[in-house]
Amino acid sequence: MTVRCNMRRLLEGIALLTVGALSVACQAEGLDVSYPGQDLRMTFLHTTDSHSKVLPFKFVPNVWDERLGILPCPGDDQLSSCQECLGYQVDDFAENPPTPDALKCADCLQFAEAEGVCPGCDPDAFDQEDCYDCLIEVRQSKRCENWTYGGAARVGWVINEERKKALRSAYVDTGDYFQGAPIYNLFTGEAEVRALSAMGCEASVIGNHEFDNGVTKLADMLYRFAEFPVLNANYMWESADAAGSNQLSQLVNPYFIRDYNGLKVGYIGLGNVHSLNSLGDADNSLGVRALETKQALDTYIPMIEHQVDLVVLLSHLGLSGDIEAAKTVRGIDIIFGGHDHIILNPPLEVINPDGETTVVVHSGVNYKAVGRLDVVVRDRNILSHHYTVIPVQSGDEDSGIPPVGEDPAVANVLYDYEFELNRAQNLTREIGVAKTDYPRAAPGDSPLGNLVTDAMRARRGVETDFALTNSLGIRADLPKGPIAVGKIYEIFPFENSIMTMYMSGPELQRLFDYAAGRTAAYGCKTQIQISGAQAVLDCTRGRTKYLAINGIEVIRDYALVQPYIAFSMATNDYIGNGGSGFDVLEQNTTKSNTSLSLRDVVIDFIEEKGEISVPADSGGNYRIELIQ
Numbered sequence: 001m002t003v004r005c006n007m008r009r010l011l012e013g014i015a016l017l018t019v020g021a022l023s024v025a026c027q028a029e030g031l032d033v034s035y036p037g038q039d040l041r042m043t044f045l046h047t048t049d050s051h052s053k054v055l056p057f058k059f060v061p062n063v064w065d066e067r068l069g070i071l072p073c074p075g076d077d078q079l080s081s082c083q084e085c086l087g088y089q090v091d092d093f094a095e096n097p098p099t100p101d102a103l104k105c106a107d108c109l110q111f112a113e114a115e116g117v118c119p120g121c122d123p124d125a126f127d128q129e130d131c132y133d134c135l136i137e138v139r140q141s142k143r144c145e146n147w148t149y150g151g152a153a154r155v156g157w158v159i160n161e162e163r164k165k166a167l168r169s170a171y172v173d174t175g176d177y178f179q180g181a182p183i184y185n186l187f188t189g190e191a192e193v194r195a196l197s198a199m200g201c202e203a204s205v206i207g208n209h210e211f212d213n214g215v216t217k218l219a220d221m222l223y224r225f226a227e228f229p230v231l232n233a234n235y236m237w238e239s240a241d242a243a244g245s246n247q248l249s250q251l252v253n254p255y256f257i258r259d260y261n262g263l264k265v266g267y268i269g270l271g272n273v274h275s276l277n278s279l280g281d282a283d284n285s286l287g288v289r290a291l292e293t294k295q296a297l298d299t300y301i302p303m304i305e306h307q308v309d310l311v312v313l314l315s316h317l318g319l320s321g322d323i324e325a326a327k328t329v330r331g332i333d334i335i336f337g338g339h340d341h342i343i344l345n346p347p348l349e350v351i352n353p354d355g356e357t358t359v360v361v362h363s364g365v366n367y368k369a370v371g372r373l374d375v376v377v378r379d380r381n382i383l384s385h386h387y388t389v390i391p392v393q394s395g396d397e398d399s400g401i402p403p404v405g406e407d408p409a410v411a412n413v414l415y416d417y418e419f420e421l422n423r424a425q426n427l428t429r430e431i432g433v434a435k436t437d438y439p440r441a442a443p444g445d446s447p448l449g450n451l452v453t454d455a456m457r458a459r460r461g462v463e464t465d466f467a468l469t470n471s472l473g474i475r476a477d478l479p480k481g482p483i484a485v486g487k488i489y490e491i492f493p494f495e496n497s498i499m500t501m502y503m504s505g506p507e508l509q510r511l512f513d514y515a516a517g518r519t520a521a522y523g524c525k526t527q528i529q530i531s532g533a534q535a536v537l538d539c540t541r542g543r544t545k546y547l548a549i550n551g552i553e554v555i556r557d558y559a560l561v562q563p564y565i566a567f568s569m570a571t572n573d574y575i576g577n578g579g580s581g582f583d584v585l586e587q588n589t590t591k592s593n594t595s596l597s598l599r600d601v602v603i604d605f606i607e608e609k610g611e612i613s614v615p616a617d618s619g620g621n622y623r624i625e626l627i628q
Helices: 007-016 019-023 063-067 074-086 105-114 128-140 152-164 182-187 190-198 215-225 293-304 319-328 408-424 447-458 485-491 505-521 598-609
Strands: 002-005 026-029 040-047 169-173 203-205 235-237 255-260 263-270 288-290 310-315 334-337 348-351 357-362 369-378 381-391 430-434 466-470 481-484 497-504 528-531 533-538 543-549 552-556 566-572 592-597 624-627
Touching: 040 152, 040 263, 040 334, 152 169, 152 190, 152 369, 152 408, 169 255, 169 310, 182 190, 182 408, 182 485, 190 215, 190 408, 203 263, 203 310, 255 293, 263 293, 293 310, 293 319, 310 319, 319 334, 319 348, 319 357, 334 369, 357 369, 357 381, 430 598, 447 466, 447 528, 447 566, 447 598, 481 485, 485 598, 497 505, 497 598, 505 533, 505 543, 505 552, 528 533, 528 624, 592 598
Parallel strands: 040 169, 169 203, 263 310, 310 334, 334 357, 466 566, 533 624
Antiparallel strands: 002 026, 002 255, 040 369, 235 288, 255 263, 348 357, 369 381, 430 481, 466 528, 497 566, 497 592, 533 543, 543 552
């Protein structure tokens, strides 16, 4: 039995408040088969937040990845230990020896020599900088040169292998399959949707990044290429009959019911309501209005709960929204979540208002892993559940890490896209060398954030008093070593341009107070990066204690001291047009879009310098100080 519900017709039925009207919104197909009193096993395979990583990519897993089984290439693993070892000067060994887990430098260098790198690096001489520069080449050693992670064809292979082991199975995805790799910039989501279809996706939900190229493009991609139900119950779409309608009301359903050999599952979709601030505004450009989450669930769960054995939410609310839904809404058995780029292993168990358990599952980001949830169900109750993280990575017999194959159907879909991508963009071209690591995150300003805003402000034709960008727009770290164009695409997957404007004293106070409040909401981790300015953001008050632009005090002890001054500012067009709640920038009347690509500006900045390194005063409360 399969039930699909058209959202527009369903909302029209709700408006009429008649049972008859509601009945026309849904259609059922197939036979109704059930097994009362029997234990039924079901396997769910889950991905989320793939962010256009349909092709394998390189990165060095962190300690959290490793704990989940997402392991580094043995060369990178050795490099990590070498970095820790080389972090100590010779004189420090007596008082502060390396941790027991760190390899001795001699062992580290012997490994490097076996790999054919660093043959002249003498551990007895212990020249820290020279040894580090040499050992960085381990990442490029023969053993690691083809070691990659993710990729939709590999995910498809994992899904097929796991389904062979299961009597009943479903593969679901919880959104943000757009934006985050060059393939999206070139093909605007076509490859991602076709890959999901080829992988046999059972159902998916719309994430916030699916809207990045506008609703018309999203509707076109889904209409042409989606062979799976796309769900959303907490968005109200404009009528398909309206002039210029984007037609999403005809493509997106609030829920979907599927019978898996006698076990019936009802899926309900929930989109993110916080990352798209305009969803709360009437007549916004998206043609979408957000509904209150609990209200939407209280509407749809009673419609389906007596037809199914399991009620499953496919959610892009984020973990806090998932927990809130599980705590406050009755009748939810499982929530497959996304948006926060985390893996919950084991899943959370949240008690709902009826005292029953809701299982909350998150399965990571970038196709680095597939989550597998096995449940045993009897008479509409989950008796037990077990969750497994399945890494999606290179492997070989020598490393002891089992290799992951590729699904030929998915690989065939992606072949032409990869070919055209490589032909259109020289992603391997080196533009410079980073002599130090440039992390994107720090409690205050970050080294990479400082580099980016310096590049914005210094660009010819921009040259403003100060620059400001949002921290979340910087999507990856810049590691020490050669810098390729492809890495800058990872850092800036969005097609943002630089916008300039003049900011008065009151506008600056509104801007930085908003940044302080947003920073407080994110655990007192700054949500802005700046150049040409110094700020003290008070997370306890959600206000700005101090602000100076080019040495001129604008705010002192929370009070505006320069109400009649104006400064020129460079920012990105996303927040310049009000994205992420920066309304004060949207309302500014002096805006001018330079049409300069932020990504290209950073590439040119690095290429002009050739070599870059983090200054001693860059990153960690030098430009932005936090009070918490």
